Amino acid sequence: MASTIVDYLGRPIDTKALRKERAGPTLTGVRTIWPRHEFGDITPQSVAAMLREAETPGYGAAEQYLELAEAMEERDLHYLGVLQTRKRQVAQIGVTIEPASDSAEDVRDADLVREYFARSAIEDELFDLLDAVGKGYSVLEIDWEMSERQWMPRRLIRRMPHWFDFDARTGTRLMQRDENYQWVELAPYKFVTLTLQAKSGLPIRGGLARAAAFSYLFKYFTLHDWVRFVEAYGQPIRLGKFGKGATKEDKAILYKAVVNVAADAAAIVPEDMDISFIDDTTVRGRSEIYRDLVKYLDSQVSIAVLGQTLTTDSGDSGSGSYALGQVHNLVRQDIETSDARQLAEALRRDLVVPFITLNHGHRPAYPKVVIKRAAAADITLLANSLKELVPLGLRVKADQVRTLLHLDAPDDDDEVLLAPALSAPPPASARLATARAEDPDPMEQALMAALDAVDDPAHADALTEDMVQPILDAAEQDPQELLGRLAELYPALDGDVLQDRLAQVLFVADLWGRAPADA
Helix, strand or coil: CHHHCECCCCCECCHHHCCCCCCCCCCCCCCCCCCCCCCCCCCHHHHHHHHHHHCCCCCCCCHHHHHHHHHHHHHCHHHHHHHHHHHHHHHCCCCEEECCCCCHHHHHHHHHHHHHHCCCCHHHHHHHHCCHHHHCEEEEEEEEEEECCEEEEEEEEEECHHHEEECCCCCCCEEEECCCCCEEECCCCCEEEEECCCCCCCHHHCCHHHHHHHHHHHHHHHHHHHHHHHHHHCCCEEEEECCCCCCHHHHHHHHHHHHHHHHHCCCCCCCCCEEEEECCHHHHHHHHHHHHHHHHHHHHHHHHHHCCCCCCCCCCCCCCCHHHHHHHHHHHHHHHHHHHHHHHHHHHHHHHHHHHHHHHCCCCCCCEEECCCCCCCCHHHHHHHHHHHHHHCCCCCHHHHHHHHCCCCCCCCCCCCCCCCCCCCCCHHHHHHHCCCCCCCHHHHHHHHHHHHHCCHHHHHHHHHHHHHHHHHHHHHCHHHHHHHHHHHHHHCCCHHHHHHHHHHHHHHHHHHHCCCCC
């Protein structure tokens, strides 16, 4: 079977080589972990040169840019914070595996993959894979093992991005540098790759680090200027005064006291000497220009990374209203959904398909990887909808309701809450008959027969079919979206049977009121 296995590009799989490390680090070779460039003071010219050089795929020219992206995460704490927020939010959603169909074979495939994604280490591996958010792409090597005649990935190992580059012809296919400094294709079934782009175009130009590079540069200069400003004007000017008869030794003592008084917060001088502190309040106002520029640059980075600024920047007083927060959360949810979808596709293509193929052979369809945050249920709307629809015949799975409410199913010995027992009302004719002790007259018998006809179960079946069936059909298609579609389904509900029954009840009630009372 090993000779017949091919990947999605049609390349044959060498199963004997799968357990060998393909992109491990070396001490002195092409894959050393030590950085090749030291970043001291950067300039607009140097940053522009790095970005321009990285645009040439196929020659490893992106190495300096990738090291710049790493340095930005280490030096700019705001950029690090928002980048980690975006990566960890997706990594912590959780991975759901859905079988390709309900067949026993597809369910067995899904169970095999589901067991792997239940590992506690998977969150850290997904976080490493999402390094593509900043740098544009990421590569993890699959460490395969074969025990009990079953292929199993032990772990996903992060590999340094500058050990890889895109091909020179298309600029979209990742290549690996071998020991001979030649660029070769990635070995099939050995790597999980993810490409995330902040904009359309070449993948190497799609990383957020590239978009944030000049904001980082301007902030770097601003912080340097701000620190120098604080050193010069952060403390009040100390002015020492001495008398006309002061000697050189007296002046030296006074100067030493003036210099050291800020650090030591204490000094002694002769009685005829004086130290004054001159605090210019306008200096603090001038320092605000640095703060404003840094806040502006941080807000732009927040918008680029998260799609919003509200959760990271406090802003002006009153700006963090609930309504504004809801709008921003919609934007951020859109970015999260896109990242999660692309991450799920990379895992399915590069991990799930090889996992199933190596163990069970080629399949016409493979398990689906879903990374999606469950929508928060409106409990009040759900309770009211169930209260109204279940008595009309809507059948709802109890497990599904418990899932929406985040409740566990009770065990047999658990104490549970119960609804108060309600006795079913007797038929209308029985209720009317009870009101009289003697037998009704013929008119009364006819009215009670009419009420019994209204209570005919056939009418109830017709009511359920015409009014409730569209809701039942929608619930089977997509239960998660049922509540949001009730308003859309309303025009399709046929209320003719209900109207006929109400008309009959009102007609009988009117006749009953007109009937003469017995003497």
